[in-house]
Amino acid sequence: MADVPSESPVVVVGAGQAGLAVSYELTARGIDHVVLERDRIGQTWRGLWDSFCLVTPNWTMSLPGAAYAGDDPEGFVPREDIVRYLEQYASAFGAPVREGVGVDSLEPGSTGGFVLRTSAGEVHAETVVVCTGAYQRPHRPDVAAALPRDVLAIDAKDYQDPAALPSGKVLVVGSGQTGCQISEELQESGRDVFLACGRAPWLPRRVDGRDIVSWLKETAFFDTTLSALPSPAARLGANLQVTGRRGGHDLHYRTLQAMGVRLLGRLAGLEARRAHFADDLADSVAFGDARYADIRTLLTEQLAAKGVTAPELPDPPPFHADPPRELDLAGFGAVIFTAGFRPDYEHWVRFPAFDGMGFPLTDNGSSTVVPGLFFCGVHFMRKRKSAVLFGVGEDAAVVAQSIAHNRLHALPT
Numbered sequence: 001m002a003d004v005p006s007e008s009p010v011v012v013v014g015a016g017q018a019g020l021a022v023s024y025e026l027t028a029r030g031i032d033h034v035v036l037e038r039d040r041i042g043q044t045w046r047g048l049w050d051s052f053c054l055v056t057p058n059w060t061m062s063l064p065g066a067a068y069a070g071d072d073p074e075g076f077v078p079r080e081d082i083v084r085y086l087e088q089y090a091s092a093f094g095a096p097v098r099e100g101v102g103v104d105s106l107e108p109g110s111t112g113g114f115v116l117r118t119s120a121g122e123v124h125a126e127t128v129v130v131c132t133g134a135y136q137r138p139h140r141p142d143v144a145a146a147l148p149r150d151v152l153a154i155d156a157k158d159y160q161d162p163a164a165l166p167s168g169k170v171l172v173v174g175s176g177q178t179g180c181q182i183s184e185e186l187q188e189s190g191r192d193v194f195l196a197c198g199r200a201p202w203l204p205r206r207v208d209g210r211d212i213v214s215w216l217k218e219t220a221f222f223d224t225t226l227s228a229l230p231s232p233a234a235r236l237g238a239n240l241q242v243t244g245r246r247g248g249h250d251l252h253y254r255t256l257q258a259m260g261v262r263l264l265g266r267l268a269g270l271e272a273r274r275a276h277f278a279d280d281l282a283d284s285v286a287f288g289d290a291r292y293a294d295i296r297t298l299l300t301e302q303l304a305a306k307g308v309t310a311p312e313l314p315d316p317p318p319f320h321a322d323p324p325r326e327l328d329l330a331g332f333g334a335v336i337f338t339a340g341f342r343p344d345y346e347h348w349v350r351f352p353a354f355d356g357m358g359f360p361l362t363d364n365g366s367s368t369v370v371p372g373l374f375f376c377g378v379h380f381m382r383k384r385k386s387a388v389l390f391g392v393g394e395d396a397a398v399v400a401q402s403i404a405h406n407r408l409h410a411l412p413t
Ligand SMILES: Cc1cc2nc3c(=O)[nH]c(=O)nc-3n(C[C@H](O)[C@H](O)[C@H](O)COP(=O)(O)OP(=O)(O)OC[C@H]3O[C@@H](n4cnc5c(N)ncnc54)[C@H](O)[C@@H]3O)c2cc1C
Pocket: 013, 014, 015, 016, 017, 018, 019, 036, 037, 038, 039, 040, 041, 042, 043, 044, 045, 048, 053, 054, 055, 056, 060, 101, 102, 103, 104, 131, 132, 133, 134, 135, 178, 348, 376, 377, 378, 387, 388, 389, 390
């Protein structure tokens, strides 16, 4: 059993990149703390499917104090190397991580501060930083409840590889990054794949000899704030369709269609064994093309302002499809849901500290409701890059600085 103190001035919950980056920044400021992790360091990356490779280029593995030092900055390492990077990061500064310690609830302490009820007993803290993941609870559309019981239905987090699925056709529901990658792998393995598509932006992997993420990093794209989105709900929108597998390549509606994946509209209903799909595939592709056009404009305008020649992004070719509106699920071995994620704090963080979608109400990571409560690694917490490998460090530093400030001002005079 991990050696867990019953009291710690600061407790960080979660040892993914966000928890570790916060720990690094607290350590740098000499702030005593402990990091409680219910599984192992980098558990979310460990749990991704077997063939997963980083989607952003290798240079994005650049947490505070640990800039990417490898010889393939625009390559895409497999998941094991991401985990190794995080483990080495933690040991390099002696992060006080206690693995195998799950926090079941976070509640007000009887005399102030917080009490964390954990699998290793109660821990009392003055300050808590919740770093339990950017992508927490897999989302399934409501209609999923009516699936026939004899068809295996899983979320992407339970997908490992094609051989582990029952034989037969596969319906993938959700065409974000994950849905596209799983569809590609299944189609290549010889399965008949049907992909129920939603709206997602897409981009080519490389342009003018550089990775698209490297180009975007030159603009304000990753610094976009929540208030600049068209609506708060846009925060739940899909990330860019692209892949890092086999050295990285384009992967979107058109590439999937060309390789034989059957694209469909959104899954709209299920009746006995019949699945119904909306008549919206063309609209979804048009949405993706419009975001592509937005990004072309952004690159052209913002790079020109810096005196850099923008890469040439070609017009997308016309898109044609005549998808069926109904499918008989006889002969289907599995349905895989890849329809995004929702926040999942409220069942264990016993404070009214969240908005209507379940996101924490924060100002620069500090709860605007509960003094002493902080968050890090939340998608769009401060910026678009708040939850990604190369962006979380900036937020971690801001959070650690606030904690240092609060502690200084709380000292007895
Ligand atoms: C499929 C997929 C691909 C992605 N690809 C990229 C990419 O290419 N590049 C990129 O920069 N980002 C990518 N991301 C986004 C992001 O970098 C990852 O989601 C990353 O894991 C987020 O790190 P985190 O530390 O915020 O959360 P996590 O890595 O999820 O870490 C949270 C940790 O908290 C622990 N935990 C949770 N609840 C508790 C509890 N109650 N008590 C104790 N411990 C708890 C978990 O076990 C976990 O280890 C991807 C995300 C997904 C889902």
